[in-house]
Amino acid sequence: MDLSIHRLVDLEALDPELARLIRRREHSLVSLLELTNELSVSLDPYEIADLVLFNLMGHLGTPKSCLWLLSRDERSEPILLRAYGIQAEKAAGLGALCGPKMCSLMCEREGPLEVGEAAELLAPIDRTLVERAGLALFAPVFARTRLLGIVALGNRVSGETYGPIDKQILQCSLGALGVAVENTSLYSNVAEKNRQLAQAYDQLKENDRLKSEFLRNVNHELRTPLTVILAYSQWLLSEEADDSKKEFLETIHMEGKKLNGLLEQLLDLSAVSAETLEVTLDEFELEPVLEQLFMNRHLGITEGLREFRYGTTGEIPRVRADRHRVHQILEAFVDNAIKFTPQGSKIWLRASVATFGGTEWVRVDVQDDGPGIPAPQLSELFVAFHQGDGSTRRVQGGLGVGLPLARQMAERMGARVEVESEVGKGATFSVFLPISTSGE
Structure with missing residues (x-):
């Protein structure tokens, strides 16, 4: 040197x-x-x-x-x-x-x-x-x-x-x-495909659970009248009846037993059920949940040329909620932000302590700088299967059940979901989570 x-x-x-x-x-x-x-x-x-x-x-x-x-x-x-x-x-x-x-x-x-x-x-x-x-x-x-x-x-x-x-x-x-x-x-791309596969797997499990619930409901609703039909047809067959009536009664009873067999098969199928839609309240640190969500979605969002940032304001206390349902709610918010913002936009995931209705909550926001939502549509966001019209407003495909489901899950946990938006200035979807009172 x-x-x-x-x-x-x-x-x-x-x-x-x-x-x-x-x-x-x-x-x-x-x-x-x-x-x-x-x-x-x-x-x-x-x-x-x-x-x-x-x-x-x-x-x-x-x-x-x-x-x-x-x-x-x-x-x-x-x-x-x-x-x-x-x-x-x-x-x-x-x-x-x-x-x-x-x-x-x-x-x-x-x-x-x-x-x-x-x-x-x-x-x-x-x-x-x-x-x-x-x-x-x-x-x-x-x-x-x-x-x-x-x-x-x-x-x-x-x-x-x-x-x-x-x-x-x-x-x-x-x-x-x-x-x-x-x-x-x-x-x-690989990370986003893996995330989508995991999401598809979760959706399949949820569909299986819904299928099982549907089958159980169908089984219950059909079994009650069918039991009555079988009982009365059996009783009528045991009574003396002429041959012409007996033939019809036997047909009714036989077909009823066939239908009962089909219901038994449906009941067996519903026994192989996915997890039920339950809410299990627990006290936990929220920041690891938010960090994991950010890491899971970060690459896929930025690959789509949308900037995604995460941050907290001050110390975030423990919350009392269902960890899995909180994750689902925020996933719905992020999916909504991606769907309704153009490329080059910014999406923020933020957490802070806020006062709402005279009570302190942990507030988690998903904010975007997209086109915003017209005031008349704000009240319709949480109506299942509803979306905006086909004009220049927030128009995308989908069933329109993510946000309504998010609000229902929040209410089941004692939390609340709110939205703030102004046309041309983006939208902010917020979930307010109860703060843990254990002091742990």
Whole structure:
């Protein structure tokens, strides 16, 4: 190491410019190595965006940067993940207006593109927007040969232009970014598929329980009148009757016994029942339940290009509730938020202590910044099998039973479910859980 330093010092005396380039390349390689190591830690595309943009801004000396990713559902405009030094609204607008053309240019160029080079290919209004934003360079993010997104960098603080070494390091950094994004996507898809399989399994068990309950009800409702029919037909057969009536009575009794046999089979089938819908109250720490829910849903939500965050305010006391039912209620809230928010939205899972009706509760919110819910529809959210109309309001498929079931489960536990929303400002679904009084 000492020998290398001495040689570099000697080189500086002979050729200062060459020594400066060597130092710069060495610094670039160290920066690239640090970025590669950091990218191997996170599976959150938003955290990955932070790591890459901070690394590039620090290394290349620019105060502005943006990262857009392309949606897998082939939407025409890129989705903004992060923007620094530029207002997020302006950066998102740039992606929507200039994104399609820039994507086309990136696929043709397959390398960094300075704004001056792209100016001739952009519409005048697009050029004006880019120049006003203070951006100087656009570069593609590839995984193999597929374009994943675009990074934009601002003018450098030093006033220097981006040289060949800078662009080379930028391409290497974005190559690492492309691999990280692709790996995150693959891992998230597997994790989300596993979660969906587990959810499907739970749904199958619930369907089995409902089937068993239905069979028991049918058995009870049919067995009572059938018992009367069999008893009276048996009594009439034991009495003296002419041959013409006896034949009909025997037919009634025989068919009744067949039906009774079918009911016995249904009863045997219902004996193989799934768990019953019971509520078991217990006192427990809520935060581990919320953390597990966040971990289970995090990758699937962010893979769909929606930001998902979790946090608590202050100390969260123990609650008295059914742990499993609480999880089901929050799953319904999260599913609802995903279903009714566009890509690029944010979803928050939060817990705090709140006062409601003069009583302290543990309040858990699932909040989104989606389109919101019109006031007339708020009262209809918890009506089973009901959803909004087919206009521009919150319209999606589904049976419309998740939220009504969530409220029923909450009421069974002595909890309550509330919703707050305003059109254009998102919605917040909350469950208020009783605080444990044991003091444990």
